[in-house]
Amino acid sequence: MNKISIVGAGRVGEATAHLLAVREHAREVVLIDISEGAASGTALDIQETAPILGFDTKLTGSDDPSLMAGSEVVVITAGVPRKPGMSRSDVLETNLKVIDGIVGNVVKHAPDAIIIMVTNPVDVLTYHAWKSSGWDRSRVIGQAGVLDSMRMASFVSMETGFSIKDINAMVLGGHGDTMVPLPRFTTINGIPVRQFIDEEPLQQLIQRTRDGGAEILALKQNSSAYDAPGAAVAEMISAMSMNRRRILPCVAILDGEYGQSDIAMGVPVVLGQSGMESVVELDLDREEMGAFSQSAEMVLADLQKI
Numbered sequence: 208m209n210k211i212s213i214v215g216a217g218r219v220g221e222a223t224a225h226l227l228a229v230r231e232h233a234r235e236v237v238l239i240d241i242s243e244g245a246a247s248g249t250a251l252d253i254q255e256t257a258p259i260l261g262f263d264t265k266l267t268g269s270d271d272p273s274l275m276a277g278s279e280v281v282v283i284t285a286g287v288p289r290k291p292g293m294s295r296s297d298v299l300e301t302n303l304k305v306i307d308g309i310v311g312n313v314v315k316h317a318p319d320a321i322i323i324m325v326t327n328p329v330d331v332l333t334y335h336a337w338k339s340s341g342w343d344r345s346r347v348i349g350q351a352g353v354l355d356s357m358r359m360a361s362f363v364s365m366e367t368g369f370s371i372k373d374i375n376a377m378v379l380g381g382h383g384d385t386m387v388p389l390p391r392f393t394t395i396n397g398i399p400v401r402q403f404i405d406e407e408p409l410q411q412l413i414q415r416t417r418d419g420g421a422e423i424l425a426l427k428q429n430s431s432a433y434d435a436p437g438a439a440v441a442e443m444i445s446a447m448s449m450n451r452r453r454i455l456p457c458v459a460i461l462d463g464e465y466g467q468s469d470i471a472m473g474v475p476v477v478l479g480q481s482g483m484e485s486v487v488e489l490d491l492d493r494e495e496m497g498a499f500s501q502s503a504e505m506v507l508a509d510l511q512k513i
Contacts, residue, residue, distance in 0.1 A: 208232060208233040208234070208279045208280065208444075208447075208448045209233060209234050209235065209277065209279065210233055210234065210235045210236075210237065210277050210278045210279060211227055211232065211233040211235070211236050211237070211278060211279065211280045211281075211282065211444065212236075212237040212238075212239060212274070212275035212278040212280070212281045212282070212317065212320075213236065213237070213238050213239070213281075213282045213284060214239045214240070214272075214275070214281060214282070214283050214284065214285050214309050214312075214313075215239075215240060215283065215284035215285030215286065215325075215326070216238045216239070216240035216242070216245045216246040216249045216250075216268060217240075217245075217284060217285070217288075217433075218430060218431075218433035219284040219325060219431075219433045219436050219437055219440075220238060220240070220249070220282075220284040220285075221238075221249050221253070221433070221437075222433045222434050222436070222437025222438070223282060223284065223325075223436075223437040223440045223441060224236050224238055224249065224250070224253055224266065225253050225256070225437070226437055226438060226440075226441035227264070227441055227444060228253055228254075228257070228262050228264040228266060229256075229260050229262050229264075230262075230441060230445065231262050231263065231264055232441070232444050232445060232448045233264065233279075233280075233448065234263075234264065234265065235264065235265045235266075235267065236250075236264055236265070236266050236267075237250075237266075237267045237268075237269070237274050237275060237278070238250045238266070238267070238268040238269075239268075239269060239270065239271070239272055239274060239275060240268070240270060240285070241270055241285075242270065243268070243269060243270035243271075245268075246268030246269055246270060247268035247269065248268065249268055250266040250267055250268030251266070251268070253266050254266045272309075272312035272315075272316055273316050275312070275313065275316050275317045275320075276316045276317060277317065278317040278320045279319075279320060279321065279447075279448075280320055280321045280322075280323060280444055280447065280448075281313050281317055281320045281321070281322050281323070282323045282325060282440055282444075283306065283309055283310075283313075283322065283323070283324050283325060283326055283332075283336070284325045284326060285305055285306075285309060285326060286298065286301070286302035286305045286306070286326035286327070287301045287302055287305070288327075288430070288431045296328050296331075296383065296509050298327060298328070299328050299331060299332075299509060299512060299513075300512075302326050302327065302328075302332060303331075303332070303335065303513060305326070306324075306326060306332050306335060306336060306339075307335075307339065310322070310335075310336045310339045310340055311339070313340070314339075314340050314341075314342075320346070321346045321347075321348070321447065321481075321482040322336055322340065322342075322346065322347045322348070323348055323349070323350055323440060323443060323444070324336055324347070324348070324349040324350065324458065325349070325350050325436060325440060327382070328382070328383065328509055329349040329350065329351050329382050329458055330349065330351070330381045330382055330383075330458055330470075330471045330472060330473070330506045330509070331471070331506065331509045331510055331512075331513065332349070333347060333348065333349035333458045333460070333471040334460065334470065334471035334510060335513055337460050337471070344459065344460035344462065344483065345481060345482040345483045345484065346481075346482045346483075347460065347482075348443075348457045348458060348459055348476070348478075348482060348483050349382075349457060349458025349459075349471060349473075350436065350439050350440050350443060350457065350458070351382035351386075351456075351457070351458050351473050352378055352379065352382075352455065352456025352457050352458065352473035352474070352475075353439040353442055353443060353455050353456060353457065354382075354435055354436055354439040355378035355382065355386055355388070355416060355419065355456070355473070356376045356377055356378045356456055357376075357435060357438070357439060358378075358415075358416050358419040358435070359376035359377075359378055359388050359393065359412070359413075359416040360374040360375065360376040360393075362412045362415055362416060363376060363393065363395070363400060363404070363412065366404055366408060366412055367395065367403050367404060369395055369403070373395050373396040374393075374394070374395050375393065375394050376388070376393040377389045377392040377393055377456060377475070377489075378416060378456060378473065379456060379472070379473050379474055379475075379489075379499060379502075380472060380473050380498070380499055380502030380503070381472060381473065381502045381503070381505055381506040382458065382473060383502075383505060384417055384418075384505075385417075385498075385501055385502040385505045386416070386417055386473065386502060387495065387498045387499050387502055388413045388416045388417070389489075389491075389495060390409055390413065391492070391495070392489060419432075420432055442455065443455060443457065443478060446478035446479070447478055447479060447480055447482065448480075450479050450480040451478070451479070452477055452478070452479045452484065453477070453478050454475050454476070454477055454478075454487055455475070455476065455478055456473055456474065456475050456476070457473065457474070457476050457478070457483065458471050458472065458473050459471065459472070459473075459474055459476050459483055459486055461474065461486065464486045464488050465488060465491075465496075465499060466496075466500070467503050470503060470506060470507060470510065471506070472499075472502070472503060472506060474486050474487070474488075475487040475489065
């Protein structure tokens with residue numbers, strides 16, 4: 208890609224920008240923040256790692272949204288993070304106002320871009336960005352499933368001692384307490400995870416996946432996770448920038464898939480240069496579909512607040 212813009216120069220924005228620069232997924236990465244100094248300072252700090260890390264990506268920081276012009280992807284990380292004890296839904300009202308202005312700027316200055324929403328509650332805000340932009344659903348997606356699946360895979364590796372390189376996990380649903388980790392679709396080098404982990408520790412691992420963000424927040428106290436979310440965004444952009452057509456779990460606007468319509472939910476999608484090419488429908492069993500439907504009800508409850 209020629210240009211990727213990140214709106215929000217906080218810790219998630221910084222982690223994302225650094226990975227995109229190092230991987231050289233774009234010739235230019237622009238950081239935009241209401242604090243011009245924060246965006247410029249972050250961009251300069253990352254730029255100065257180039258001699259050691261060996262990348263040619265140009266980084267720019269500003270408070271001027273017009274600098275996102277020509278971006279192929281705009282990543283939105285701006286917003287108020289949750290504090291210990293808060294749910295992702297607790298920051299909805301504040302972040303909704305933030306996102307309104309940002310989406311307006313994206314439509315104005317980067318009308319051909321793909322939006323990747325990271326700000327929580329990501330399911331609701333992805334839906335709101337899609338509605339506000341008026342764009343095709345292929346161009347407005349959210350980051351959550353990649354992160355949740357990364358966490359589940361990490362916990363499987365910790366539990367079994369096997370190489371993380373052999374582990375593939377799948378997590379669907381809303382990015383919250385009702386997310387749906389799927390052990391039936393989680394494998395270690397193609398072998399179902401239940402062959403290696405007994406049911407009780409597996410259920411504990413599933414719950415830890417649901418609590419993954421809260422666990423980090425409780426430990427850090429002063430910030431949410433940012434390295435793992437940044438890596439998840441970079442993985443999504445890698446699939447698009449190289450047109451890899453990877454199947455990754457992302458927040459997508461559903462149009463009949465999984466029995467849901469007019470809602471944003473985490474599902475496997477095909478990611479390519481045009482964004483979300485299609486939704487992959489897994490053959491869920493009765494229990495899995497019930498959990499997915501319950502998760503959808505929670506997202507719908509938040510959607511009714513906007």
